[in-house]
Amino acid sequence: MYYEEAEGTGEDRPTTARLRQVLERAERVVIVEASPAEADSADLPRLTVTGAEIGELARLLAIVDGGTGDRCRCIGWPTITIYGTRGDLIARWTLHHQSGLRGLGDCDADLRDGPALTAWLAERGLTRSRSVQEGLAREEAEEERRQKEWIQAAPEGLAQAAADVARPPARDYEAWSGGRQQAGDRLAALAQQRYPDSGERIRLLLAWLGVSARRSSGGMKWYDMAVLRQLLAENPGVVLAACVASPLTPAQLDGAAQLFRTVEWTKAQGRNLPKPLKSLLIEHIRADGTDAMRFCMNHGYYGAKRTV
Structure with missing residues (x-):
């Protein structure tokens, strides 16, 4: 609203x-x-x-x-x-x-x-008003569940800052938007402080971003975008190095699939990925990827050969 x-x-x-x-x-x-x-x-x-x-x-x-x-x-x-x-x-x-x-x-x-x-x-x-109210109640309950899931998935020490980011929109949208940006900045600063090793931080953020990949509807929310912005702010070479330093977990691979298909990443870095990471990500998507991941892969993202 x-x-x-x-x-x-x-x-x-x-x-x-x-x-x-x-x-x-x-x-x-x-x-x-x-x-x-x-x-x-x-x-x-x-x-x-x-x-x-x-x-x-x-x-x-x-x-x-x-x-x-x-x-x-x-x-x-x-x-x-x-x-x-x-x-x-x-x-x-x-x-x-x-x-x-x-x-x-x-x-x-x-x-x-x-x-x-x-x-x-x-x-x-x-009866239409009642039907709409029932639908809105279901949507609100689902959104509340998603927010709790996202906060619970936060890396250790970041849950309270994450809760501030996830606060739902208020009637004064302009004030809420400004507060959301400030909360996102605090979250990013705390992540840097809590996890100074960039490789560890990136892998934790990838797993956190992966939470949004398995949602069947609704797309990425403002709180998901707060994590995505942190990853996009990292040095791209360091991000890629963190992805190949050791095998990624399924959750981290989900997050990588989210990151490497964004306009911000592909515009700056292109769609191709280093061969080991490309192979790992494509294998993950073929075995257990979502429809959105497969769609992107079939359209040439992740360094895959375009098939459509």
């Missing part, structure tokens, strides 16, 4: 009192499982709320007064359209990630109980 700072002076902040004042004027409320641009399509799932249920909806739409001070960059859905007694349009709001409301003031506002609203909508036939 990405956010941008809302315009305005803060004098038009959303509040639950304002929300209730709007809904007190409503004759009917139409909720459509779509963005505002699509909300008028007749074939989309929709719910019309009237009478006492409008008051119930107002309770479920209660927000944290004052709003968030920013706006989510996504379009938002479902769309909530409020009509007056003469059929006139009073307001149009959107939900964001089933946890925030837009359209009431000059910024978004967090719902006080998003799950309760999602359940209420599902009971009345609008």
Whole structure:
């Protein structure tokens, strides 16, 4: 989720009192499982709320007064359209990630109980929000598992610094991004201090980078990139020497496959590798490589002959 700072002076902040004042004027409320641009399509799932249920909806739409001070960059859905007694349009709001409301003031506002609203909508036939929430929960659980796995794989003495790097994105993305860079710099400095022997350090970092190679989806995360940047900052000749000084473990070979296919490495060093390393890496990929590794090998990476 990405956010941008809302315009305005803060004098038009959303509040639950304002929300209730709007809904007190409503004759009917139409909720459509779509963005505002699509909300008028007749074939989309929709719910019309009237009478006492409008008051119930107002309770479920209660927000944290004052709003968030920013706006989510996504379009938002479902769309909530409020009509007056003469059929006139009073307001149009959107939900964001089933946890925030837009359209009431000059910024978004967090719902006080998003799950309760999602359940209420599902009971009345609008189930898409619930499906999305369930999917998001699964994604969050998987991402948390990946982060823990990555931190646990850190070389001895680096786990706490790794945890700082792996902190998930915050609402203030710019501040989080700056903090992430600083955490990555601290991690790199600590790795240099803890493992002054470059060969040992490189082999440990290769094994750590290899953790990302076995993921079936999601690609490399920002915390994986922190390890990759450390390897790319090493002297390339020393990296290659560390790879042939003694046999690499399967995890280190996975990390080497990740490193030697990056644009940064191939642009500066080319795709070819020293013969002993090339043979070892190609043998590893043929025996136990991932689809991504085989794809790269078949396209001429790792010094392999291109076959496609």
